[in-house]
Amino acid sequence: MRVSNLCKAMSIGLISVMIGFSSVQAQDVIKVGMSAAKTGPLSGGTAVTQWPNLKLWEHTVNAKGGIKVGDKRMPVKIFEYDDRSHPTDAVKNIQRMINKDKVDFVVAPYGTGINLAVAPILAKYGYPHIAVSSITDKGDEFTKRWPNMFLTLGTSTGFAESVADVLKKMRDQGKIGNKVAVVNVADAFGIELAHVGKPALEKAGFEIVYETSYPLGTQDLAPVINGAKNAKPDAFVAFSYPPDTFALTEQAKISNLEVKAFYVGVATCFPAFEKRFGSAAQGIFGAGGINPDTPEMKAYFKSHLEVTGVAADYWASATTYASLQVLEQAIERAGTIDHPQVIKTIKNGTFDTVMGKITFDGNINRKFWTMGQWQDGVFYGVASTGLDGEKEPIIKTGWK
Amino acid sequence: MIKITKDEIRILLYMVVAVAILACLPLLDQGYILSLGLTIVMYVALCTAWVLFSGPTHYISLATAAFFGLGTYVVGIGIDVLPFPILLIIAALIGGVVSGLVGIATLRLSGVYFVIFTLGMAELIRQIVTWIQTNFTTGIGLYVLTDFSEAHIYWMLLALTVLIFITGWLINRSRLGFAMRIIGNDETVAAHVGIDSAKAKVLLFLISGAYIAVIGAILAPRFAYIEPPSAFNPMISFLVVIMSLMGGTRTLWAPLIGVVPFTLLFDMVSARFPNHSSILLGIAFLLIVYLIPDGLIGRIEGITKRFSKKKERTHE
Amino acid sequence: MSKPVVLKVNSATKRFGGLLAVNNLDFEVTEHEVLGLIGPNGSGKTTVMNLISGALKLSSGEIRLEEKIVSDLPAYKISQLGISRTFQLVKILPTLSVIDNVISGGVFGYHRMWGENAEETALHLLKKVGLAALAFKPTEQLTYIDQKRLELARALAGNPKLLLLDEWLAGLNPTELQIGIELIHSLRAEGRTIILVEHVMDAIRSLCDRCVVMSSGVKIADGEVAETLKNPEVIRAYLGDSDA
């Protein structure tokens, strides 16, 4: 007993030294923390979809004078951390934000794995966890386990089945033939999608003439494209990640892979993709999408460019921003920064965002964009799980 | 040599007290400090396990991530089927077997060849695991959903660290430890006094690898979602090497002296300067290399030596 | 030869690249014998020592220790079978204390010891070589001759069947040389079997029963010491052309 008291006394001393004198003052700002990759393999995606939107949101909210909580406006103060693409660091960062910086809200990190790693901690402290950049089929299981968790970007099944659906539609219209080549990156996203996508394609009556996977980070994909080319497919589907999305497209262009439909995964919707491939991007399908024609979206793209100096991508950027808007509106509606109430508000509300109206059904946004296509320099959503504004897909006509 | 000296008893007592105090940490804070503490204990455990082998042999192994990842995967695969403690034992066995095989394969290599070989081995294992998962299972990620809190993981790691220390201490007192000291001094002499240095090294590498695998296994519940890039993160290997070298590799305690300031510094820098942390860390690194060439332990030993010399002189 | 043969070298040959360091060498050592292995610089003496102790592998031929072929075994196995050695350039284990240096010779070798027993044996050996006072000191304080003594004690710790001394007396000044020779004398008196590579002729004359003379990797003489040293071929090879 005495020993543990001694321990306690010593540790308290230690803690007070380490924490320093955290002054207790009347709350006039809302502290928002985000830990995501600034370095490491995930930093490429994070740099496009996450960090600029946090900046934009901070700018927009504070320009208005802050988030309206009850009768006063509270500006947001941002705390940034780098998780180095590693779950251990992510957990540590979130612990630090909650306990040391005493942030009021935490913006979810980037990446499925990292979001799952931090979920238990956020659940323990009862922070709302709007996990944007995590695509999984086990969403229902997770949200049951961690009731504070929300998923917005969609399910693997949704993405993979859309590919089959769109291709089926095009085939049924007589635009493309029956042979498909399917490749995927050997990483979480790619594998899950391939595992759902291949049966879906087969079910839709397609013949898979070539299939393979390649390791994450591979940039020399000539064998893959050539392998696919030799199988003479009508459509090419790659569940790919940023560097290889670019490399596959480049190689397909060089090898002149003659397909009517060409699908590559994450990062197809990045502005850099269009910048790199120019007119050759015409008709290329990719994961995700938005309806870029809505006024909200147009305004969003404009301010994104103005505030952050870079262009938003045509998918996760807007979704990420929308999730921040959800949080903002939930706080305003709840009229408090009290977590249970904010979570409750998110669960039950409908939110007006750049993506249109968002509601959560069992903590999951079930209406999301699954597939888009470059058409005349813009990436249009061509398939979704029940959203408006789906554009009609076109066939790919060459690589010029 | 077999006798336990008074000094050793005193150190043992200190250790018991220190561990007892450290074990109290989760009672006081379940948040940030515990999280930081967990990271520190994890790296102390990893570095100490690493030093078990690399300290006496001077071989720099970059295979840490491989054994760590294997341990993590054992738990990832088995968590729904087998009880956790059994998984830890399996992890130790697999880690031991694989590190033993790697050890046997690398006997002929030394210096930078060994360094790169172990790095290559780690990547190879990672690629094979990825490939197997891609082709024979339904998803690449594995979920480890348990009821372990950070405190549980912290305690397990602390206990394991103590175990590693005790192992190290026992090795040091054993013929194996004595043999390693001789090998570290002069391998030719070692051979000529009858030491099978190959066997001794493999044995140590095996012990070290088994422990690292267990550490990975213990941490699996904290990852919750396991995929090759995070389980086999080569950064773990690098950080372990760096922290250990920073502390010094000559004694079991030395890594401890490297891990604690390094983790705190890392944490401080990444918290204060999230956008410039790489730059600052780079500079910190270079400063460490130039200003503390022997590792921190070397510095401390230097100071205590000077101190004891002074003492001697005053006695005279 | 009535005494049992301890070591038998059979047409041992060692090549380094194009260089023939040891060429078809034959000799044997019997129990309790002290054999001098002499020859000019570079004649292959140290190479022979390295071949016997397992530091180098034979290119062809064989070496037997009491009938057992040891030339295809690694050095540690040979040591465990009972051959100990000292090195031409002293090899002390610098981070170990003096006594631990000695113990190291007895823990893994032919005659194994550990714990208190090892410490006692080591102390006894240190007393024998005259280092008892320094037993628990670090090795950095040792003078050159003390280092040589220490290495000898280490080689003796395994209580070997055969002791190889590679220029153990080299580099000692005349006083030290006297001490050194006496020390080896005492080993001889104990009845140890020793191969001695030496330059110091006095030592060879007073210590050895027999000597083998090498030149350019070939044995040119083998026999009783005084007689062998008178052999004109030995004189020519050993002392150089100019004296012939």
Next chain:
Amino acid sequence: MLRIENMSVAYGHHRALDNVSMKVDSGEIVVVLGANGAGKSTLLKAIGGMIPAGNGFKASINGLQIQNKKPHTIVEAGIALVPEGRGVFGELSVGENLKLGANPKRARKHENKNLKTVFDLFPVLARRKNQLVRTMSGGEQQMVAIGRAIMSQPDIMMFDEPSLGLSPLLTTEVFKVLTLLKKTGVGILLVEQNARQSLAIADRGYLLENGHIGQSGLARDLIEDEAVRKAYLGG
């Protein structure tokens, strides 16, 4: 010409050289005798700038101060070392080794002349110009090492046990080359264990004992000296 005053070198606690002073004139052979570990190699390495010597010593060649200079500067000053174990570039060809010997600026314009000298001395090197040095025998490697030193157009040449590992015949050959070199006006500082043969070709000698100079004098006197005979000439 080469003048060393009060040179000391310590390895940790061990004093390898203790206040050594000596000189070598041009056109003479000076031999340094001593047992293993007496500090002979250390002496040459310290003069050559390969290991640092303690403070307070002076070294000069032709009046040019060279203490605490880097090896390449010392070579430029006119001192060439043929180290123990030869120090040749085994992975390079004979020709490349010799060409590198002429690397000092002082030697470049004499390259062709020196090359001829080397090939005259060692005809075998001319025949094996393109052979990799590590594939050659010990004696041939020694020739390359000596040849390379000659290429640097030295005023003083230092030899660290050139007879080590050579057969008696080759040893004699090497010593003959030394006397030939001496005749060209080069000063030679020779470290040897083979006391008899080296004293036979030397003009003067120093005895190095445990790091300090015990005895010195003309070579012919040293040969006759009783103590020297006992210690180095095998009685």
Next chain:
Amino acid sequence: MEIIITGILLGGAYALIAVGLTIQYGVARIMNLATGETLVASCFCTFWMFNSLKINPILGIFLIAPAAFILNWAIYSLLLLPLVRRAKNKAMLEVDSILATFGILFLLEGLMLVGFGGEYFSYSFLSTSYTIAGTAYGLNRIVAFLAAVLITGTLYVFLTHTRYGTSVRAVAVDPAAAGLVAINVDRVSAFAFALGGVVTAAGGTLLSTFYTFNASMGVVFTMKALIIVIMGGVGDVRGAVIAALILGIAETATATLIDPGLTIAATYFLFILILLFRPQGLFGRQTT
């Protein structure tokens, strides 16, 4: 045929990654873990010059190379030389250089992150197809391959047929003996390190024409470079080139004939095989 050509083109790219490091490690004795960052930094420079100043990447090499030379010379003389001087033996230098270049790695990566952020960059240059034996290959890859041939060829001639090049090799073989032939070992080492940096930077420029890169990607290149250097034998330009080609062909063959999922595994497998049976590398010298 297709496999071989694709493999050779890939091998050319790998050679560009590795040759610089083999010189740095072979001659200056620095295992430069920041080599990948040097390469990526050069990618960024090329990208920036191409996008902002409209400078053709091939011409860009001539601007980047001198800059890389000066920078690497400075890194060696200021940061690494003190370690070389301090090191009592090879093992100590190895440990120190691993730590120091790890610091430089962080530093460079941090600077690039500040300058360009973490996102992926790429641009289109010569991204048209060129047909050899009926199969189309990227022209940028072919150009890079030809440049690799030119660079390594020049390097080889320089190292074997000039006095300075021979001095560089002499330092690689034996730095202590190099001092004996009036080679200023410190300066030649600095030169070799800088030269290695130039080759790496040139490689970066060429690779940037067909790779997608971001600030955190250096380590990928470093790993590849290390493997090739060790496979080829430390310090041997010829060995590095051949190892790079073998690797390129092996990867392509694995990807085409077996499974693209195993390409990286094949790399490491081959690497480990070579280490096991020829630990000194394909062209390395046996040290005993």
